Structure formats: C-alpha cells, structure tokens
Amino acid sequence: MKDLGVGIIGTGWVSGEYIRAFEANPHTEVRGLVSRDRARAQAKAEAFHATHCHAYDRLEEMLADSSIQIVVICTPHNLHVEQGVAAAQAGKHLVLEKPVALDLEGLRKLQAAVRAAKVKTVVSFVLRWNPLFEMIKTFLADGLLGNLFLAEVDYFHGIGPWYGQYDWNIKKEIGGSSLLTAGCHAVDGLHWFVNSLPVEVCAYGNFSRQNPLHYEYEPNSMTLVKFADGAIGKIASSIECVQPYIFNVELFGDQGTVCNNQIFSKHWKGQKGWATFPTVLPDSGDVTHHPFSDEVRHFVECILTNRESHANLEDAAVTHEICFASELSAREGRPVKLPL
C-alpha cells in the first residue's frame, strides 16, 4: 500500500490527468472519486485502471475516509470554494483547480479554512512546470535579463461548442470572466515572472460585435498591472478568438529580453541576434499537454517534507486579486488599487 491516498471530486476532462499523475507517483494512489452519479465515478476509475478507488456520490462520505490525505477539486469553478472549505475542514491537503474562487469573498473564505486547518495546498497554475516557464525562471535567477521593467503574457484560446466545458463556461455565475475562467494562467505567469507584488490594475473588456459564442460575460480583456518594484505588465486574454491556441510570453529587462523561446542578453558578448532555445512551449490548451505529473510530484514532495508549495493558495490569491481587480476596473472604468 502506498503512503498517501487521494480523493478526486469531479469526473470530467481534467480529472483523468490527476488520476494518471497520482497513480504513477510512487507515493500516492487514488482511493476515492466523487461524482453526482456513482456509476460515472466507477466507470472513470475503471477506465483509468485506478484499482484501489472507491466511487462515491456524496462528498461527505469521501471526506470521512481517513485513508485519503489529499483531495483534488476539479469541478466547475463555482463549486471550488464550498468543496475546498469542506475538504480543508476534514483535514485534507488540497489540489485546487483554477480559478479557486470567483470573487474576493469566496477567496477569503477558502484562505481562512486552509489557514485554520493548516493543510497544504497547490493551485493548478500548471504552466509553472512547463519547460519554457522553467527555463525563463532559470534565466531570471542567473541575471540574464536583469531587472524586468515590462512584461507581457497573453492567453488566446477560442473556447466554443467544440470544447467540453463550453456549456457551463459561458455562464457568468460559473465561468466568471475571461481571466478567471482561463486567462488566469497568463496572469499567474506574469505574477510568477515579475516576482513583485501588484499595486494597481487598469483594464478594458469587450465582446466581439456579434458575440457568436453567446458568452454571458466579456470574453476578451486587456489588463495593465503596475508592480511594487516599478515594472509594468500586460495581459491580453481572449476566449472567443478565431485562431489556433497561443500563449505568449515577452519579458523585457535591463540586461536582456525573452520573447517566448528566443532570448537576447547583454551577458553574452558577441551575440548579434535572437538565440532560439529548444524547449516545450505552452502552445496547447489540451490537458494531456500540460505537466500535471510534475505538479503532482512537487506537491507530494511538499507534503512528505512538510514544506509549503511556491504555488500554494496564498500565492495564488495574488493572481486571483489581479483577476478580480481587472473585472472591477473594466466595469467601473477606473484604475483599481491592490491589495483589494
């Protein structure tokens, strides 16, 4: 029997990646799967060969299982706070899918429950384990870019009826906003690379003229962020764009610049043009392309060595506050100071 048991809430698209990742990890196995329909949970466990997994149709029953130490929340966004609070109160460590909350009140509730329960968390800004992200963090740590003064990270992913989440994702009370539903990956990238606290946000949002995908909230937004160290960031996000998926990273420092997988640095004497480095770009919206197994490996190590993740709920709260401030700024037509 492995050291740690895992319970997963939600049996949709992303849940399969967690089953795979936790089953493959030498310290963990999936022991519970919750669906509103028990047979669906059973079928999912069988399809992914999770042989120690019990199917539940009630969350409370799974939370009562003391052989489960880690709970993964991968239901639609509007359920994350309630389920996260319940799991924290049951003493479970949490893998929280993004967005963790759709408003500040929900975020604070979740933070309070996690602090009170003293459980560990990781928020699935899974691109932090993407090889391009990892290489850029190494360049920054090695001083190749110097101090960043401008940064742009963009999320362009047309999410329409062909996409699994579409039916619930277009609804305001579930999807939230262009940033909350998915563009938060770009917001988190900006926060992670600039590595300074945001102090002010200014944003606009819109619909395309016909709103052909019937979004109940503005599916496009442009957000500017001022950081405490003086850096300025920009996030463009569109979930109704008509194009293949693009996730764009451009970072401008006083010693060099990164433009996706190209770099120019003053530190390399004689460099006369962009150097292209081989890596894996975050150029797909497909969950099978995302490094969930690396995120899971990291979180399991945090639990086993009793340390906090750099991508824990407290850190993700900063990313979420930028998203909330962006929505508020666009709605009220004014800059919004942070923290909220």
Ligand SMILES: NC(=O)c1ccc[n+]([C@@H]2O[C@H](COP(=O)([O-])OP(=O)(O)OC[C@H]3O[C@@H](n4cnc5c(N)ncnc54)[C@H](O)[C@@H]3O)[C@@H](O)[C@H]2O)c1
């Ligand atoms: N980090 C990432 O890169 C990434 C990628 C994909 C999805 N996600 C996130 O994961 C979450 C789920 O997305 P998905 O694409 O798997 O969606 P999905 O629609 O495929 O799956 C959602 C699942 O939740 C179930 N569900 C709904 N209400 C429930 C309830 N009350 N109790 C238990 N289960 C319930 C649904 O039946 C479905 O199985 C979303 O928050 C999404 O943002 C994150």
